[in-house]
Amino acid sequence: MLSLLISGPNQPGNDIDVYLQPLIEDLQKLWHGKQVYDAFKKESFILRGILLWTISDYPALGNLSGNIIKGYNACVVCVDKTKATRLATYKKTVVMRHRRWLPRNHPYRRQKSAFDNTMEKLSEPIPLTGEEVLERVLPLADHVYGKTQNQPRWKKGEPRPIWKKMSIFFQLEYWKFFPVRHTLDVMHIEKNICEALTGTLLNIPGKTKDRESVRINMAEMGIRMELRPKNSGKKRRYSINGHSATCWNEISRLSYNVASLAPHRTSVSTSKTGQVHYYQVLPFFKAICSKVIEVDKLEKMQSQLVETLCQLEKHFPPSLFDVMIHLSVHLVREVELCGPIFLRWMYPFERYMKTFKGYVQNRAHPEGCIAEAYIAEEAVECLVNFEEPTVGLSGRDKNKEKYRPLSGATMIKPSIKDLHQAHLCFLQNSNELTPYFNEHMAFLVARYPLHENDEEWLKNKQNETFPNWFQKKISSELLDVKSMVSKEVMWLAEGPNKHVPTFSGYKVNGVTYSTKDRDDTRQVQCSGVCVHADTMLVQDKDKNIEHISHTFYGVITSIWELDYNHFRVPIFRCNWVDMNKGVKIDDLGYTVVNLHKLGFLNDPFVLGKHVKQVCYIDDPLEKFWSVVLKLPNKFDDQSDDENEGSVEIELENEVDVTMFPTVDEVEEENSSYMREEEEMIQLP
Known part of the structure; x- marks a missing residue:
């Protein structure tokens, strides 16, 4: 095989x-x-x-x-x-006529010039x-x-x-x-559709579907005659329509790095005719690839996808519609008959193929290399997992794999204030110490009766004095012979070592985290984090205290390991974004942050196990602002092996935007899809 x-x-x-x-x-x-x-x-x-x-x-x-x-x-x-169509000049066959999947009375069926100059009378x-x-x-x-x-x-x-x-x-x-x-292979269908749309929207050489030969075929078909090539002297030139030229300067500045331009921002950057296409297609694949799909919504998903394809036919050249675009219309049917897509897509197999390719040492005989390496690996795993301890082979310690540094340690001696904040962060997140925090708060209320109703003052006082009070409390309890203090509590009361090892990279629960300085020298981004936590909000006018749950965004500046002599705890020091000045929701419902607006300077630490990794993409429209992309934790202990191919990327705070504009039943036949200002390009 x-x-x-x-x-x-x-x-x-x-x-x-x-x-x-x-x-x-x-x-x-x-x-x-x-x-x-x-x-x-x-x-x-x-x-x-x-x-x-x-x-x-x-x-x-x-x-x-x-x-x-x-x-x-x-x-x-x-x-x-x-019902494919051959584009003679473009020399390719395209599959259009997606209006067949629309209802019989849909206005798109009667529009001619906006599509292929014919009325659609056939059914799906x-x-x-x-x-x-x-x-x-x-x-x-x-x-x-x-x-x-x-x-x-x-x-x-x-x-x-x-x-x-x-x-x-x-x-x-x-x-x-x-x-x-x-x-059908959803993985490659999604990839090819996104590449085709991105290449055409940004007019990437070699990737765009908007070419001179296609314009000639469009003129022969009698559609969008305003886009036909124009003869001007020795050179032929034609006007660029709204879905390619507007982003040309931006993509040139980014050196054709498509990943640097957020997908939802691509639609904003283009003309009005191209604004809806990108954020119509991507949510469909996100919804259809979900682990849980509501059956009663499948019909609506199918109708929205069909209208999206018809919108694409109205505004994009026919060359965009290869068979991969067409196959998307059958994906909902497969979900109805076969169930969720993540159980039958290509991600696990593609990853396993990468493993096989890594076995090849002699390219003249790849089959032999794969067979030998596979047998050797299977034998070693059998010895490690099922046999008695063998010399040279030791079982994997899963706990060590969850938390381990990815770089050499650099020893530092932080200030007393910084060490106190890091130690307090760990104490506050230890469930075993909750009774001690409650007891200490009661002690403060009794000692400072004048501030009994000032919750903010009491909280700040507790943060300042709890570690010393906790150490004395445990010391007094240890004098009692009947004391039931656990060893972990004793070690925590002693406090961490004053010399702290720091790292530039750390793996927590299978996720790689890096400091901002390390990210600046690499092509990947692993320093963005967010944490969902409760906070105390003080009203400016009446000084009322309000407890709210919020998501905080930040960037890792340093990674510490607090040494409690018997165990170590990874803790991240971050620059947190000010929630009032540095976080907002844009018009499309996405979260954008300004990483230069900092807040929470007195609380910079967070435990490594509590954060979730995010990615910040520069916003091309607003300087200093970045779009938040939330990355799902693929290495959760509760995740199934079948789901390890999932590469879903979720936009923060995505709202249920209106998928389609209102369809005007009396839309003009000769409506133009060009920008108001005309831009000409010379072709040899």
């Missing part, structure tokens, strides 16, 4: 069925059942197995299913009802059942495998072929009864 993993000119391709024959035989045996022994119940039973669907990228899907995935019948769901195609597919591919059952075999070619005038062969999976008795036999 290793030959299936090695791509190249000699890869199996459509002849993959030859390699899959042993697998099909095993699946047939599992379908009829095998007698196995249950060691727990001490009895035998019949074990049966079934293959629900295959998981692969789109080219491999074509090899497994036998479908033709290029040309006029490129969609494996619509097959001969794909009904996918073929497995039995119907089997009936159509039966004539191909005698397909001859082999790269040297002469395959029949399509002749002009004949119906265009849909399948190249009959899939070997139809040898399984139950295969024809499944509505979905080969799942």
Whole structure:
């Protein structure tokens, strides 16, 4: 089976069925059942197995299913009802006409010039059942495998072929009864759609779909004639429409670094016709890839996606709509039939392929390298996990893996004030010390009766005096023979070592954190953090105290390890953003922060286990402001292994924005999608 993993000119391709024959035989045996022994119940039973669907990228899907995935019948769901269009000058086939999925009375169906100059009267195609597919591919059952075999070619005038062969999976008795036999690759569909939109919006050379040849095809189709190329002397020039040129200066300044421009800011940077596209497409993929999906919302998601695709057809060139854009219209159907996407996408397999590639030491024989390394790793893991302790092999300490430094230590002797703040931060977050804090507060109220109702003064006084009071309290309790003070409390009362090791990088619960100085010298950002905590808010006018729960944003400036002699605690010192002057919600509902507006100078420390990593992306519209991107913790102990491929990035405080503008039923046929000011580009 290793030959299936090695791509190249000699890869199996459509002849993959030859390699899959042993697998099909095993699946047939599992379908009829095998007698196995249950060691727990001490009895035998019949074990049966079934293959629900295959998981692969789109080219491999074509090899497994036998479908033709290029040309006029490129969609494996619509097959001969794909209704593709050939752009002669652009020399590519595109799949448009997504108005077929709209309701019959939708105004978009009647608009001509905004789309392909035709009214849409057809309804959405009904996918073929497995039995119907089997009936159509039966004539191909005698397909001859082999790269040297002469395959029949399509002749002009004949119906265009849909399948190249009959899939070997139809040898399984139950295969024809499944509505979905080969799942679509959401990972690459999302990637290709975002790359196409970004490349066109920012007019990235080599990535943009807005080209001169496409403009010529648009003129031949009779749509958006104002965008056709214009002859001017020896050079041909044409006007750039609103969805490419506005961002040209910005992207040039960023050296084509698309990641430096926030996705939601891309829509703001472009003209009005391109504002809604990006933040219409991305929330769809975020919703459809969620671990929990409400079934009653799937119909609304599908209708919103179809309208989004129609909006794209109105404002973007036809070259944007390759088969990957079209396949997105079938994703909701797969969710209805197969369940959540994260259980059947390509992320785990792509990551495992990366592991296999790391095994290759001799590129002339990659299969042998992978086989030897896999067997060696399996043997070592068996010894580590199941055998007695062996010389040279020791089991992994998961607790040490949760908290470990990623750089060498630098010893410092902080000021008494800084050490007091760090020690107090750990004490306040120790559940075992809660009774002592309550007792100390009662002591302060009794000692300072004049400030009995001044909660702010009492809190500041407790922060100032609690460590010394706590140390004396534990010392007095230890004099009592019947004292039940635990060792941990004793160590905490003694306080940390005055010499503190600091690090530039630290791993906490599998997440890598770095200081701001270290991030400035690297290409990645690991210093942004946020913490959700309760705080005490004092009203300026009447001095009333209000307890609120809020999310605080900051940047790690240093990483300490507090040494309590018997254990160490990682603690981060951060520059926190002022919640009043440095945090706001923009018009689209996203959180933006000003990292130069600092606050909470008397409380800079936070425990490493309490923070959540965030990423700050510079806002191209407002200087000194950054958009907050929240990164989910993929290494949580409760996470499943199947979910480790998730790379979801969540925009902070995302609101449920209106997905689509109101559709005007009397929209003008000749509405223009160009910017008000005309910008011309010379082409040779």
